[in-house]
Amino acid sequence: MQFTFFLPTALAALFPLLLPSCGKEATVGEMELAALAAEHDLLLPSHAVSAVIMRMEASPRLQDLLDRFKEAGAQNLQWWMQYLAEYQDLSGALPYHPNMGLSQAEYDEMLEGLDSVQYTQFGQAKVRFQSIGAGKVRMHSKELGVALSRVTLDFSQQKVTTVHGDLDVFQTLDVNPEDSALGAWKGLNWKTPEPEIGEVPDLISNFSLGRRAEDGAGLLIYRD
Numbered sequence: 773m774q775f776t777f778f779l780p781t782a783l784a785a786l787f788p789l790l791l792p793s794c795g796k797e798a799t800v801g802e803m804e805l806a807a808l809a810a811e812h813d814l815l816l817p818s819h820a821v822s823a824v825i826m827r828m829e830a831s832p833r834l835q836d837l838l839d840r841f842k843e844a845g846a847q848n849l850q851w852w853m854q855y856l857a858e859y860q861d862l863s864g865a866l867p868y869h870p871n872m873g874l875s876q877a878e879y880d881e882m883l884e885g886l887d888s889v890q891y892t893q894f895g896q897a898k899v900r901f902q903s904i905g906a907g908k909v910r911m912h913s914k915e916l917g918v919a920l921s922r923v924t925l926d927f928s929q930q931k932v933t934t935v936h937g938d939l940d941v942f943q944t945l946d947v948n949p950e951d952s953a954l955g956a957w958k959g960l961n962w963k964t965p966e967p968e969i970g971e972v973p974d975l976i977s978n979f980s981l982g983r984r985a986e987d988g989a990g991l992l993i994y995r996d
Contacts, residue, residue, distance in 0.1 A: 897914075955985065959983065
């Protein structure tokens with residue numbers, strides 16, 4: 773599982789299949805966009821499409837455990853970053869530590885609850901992508917707020933620029949269904965650099981684009 777639960781937001785938008793442009797001749801920008809989408813197996817619609825916005829639904833008990841867990845991390849952030857760095861190569865959940873703000877039993881309960889969490893729809897948004905040349909793509913969406921309304925993806929430099937700065941640590945993802953409430957999916961991920969041990973980051977951001985194996989739907993996940 774991805775251990776990102778101390779982060780304050782998680783936003784996922786599932787895009788419908790990309791439709792051709794109603795018989796119109798494709799522009800240079802549209803052709804560049806289509807080429808990038810094909811190269812990386814992504815959905816990058818040049819015309820506005822309706823996206824379903826999803827959020828994780830947790831039981832009141834699980835939400836209480838998550839809130840306490842996040843609060844403990846926020847109050848002892850320097851230790852938390854050191855602890856993450858110590859286990860950065862670990863696959864799976866972090867070992868329990870009393871600084872997590874939970875008992876061992878509560879921590880185990882939280883992990884078990886996270887394995888069964890589901891995503892539910894809580895809104896819709898119009899989303900489109902625009903090629904701006906040189907392997908760069910700009911995302912447009914008024915409904916998704918300032919953080920996502922002017923995101924720029926630079927495929928040539930493998931970085932994403934947001935209102936909070938550049939996410940220039942790039943990786944490809946192949947997510948197993950048992951590790952994600954969204955099911956199996958593949959895609960690209962950009963994030964802020966890991967802080968040095970002992971360094972307290974100003975902000976941690978994470979941006980992913982991909983496609984679900986189940987139905988081919990586009991997937992966008994943004995955390996800050």
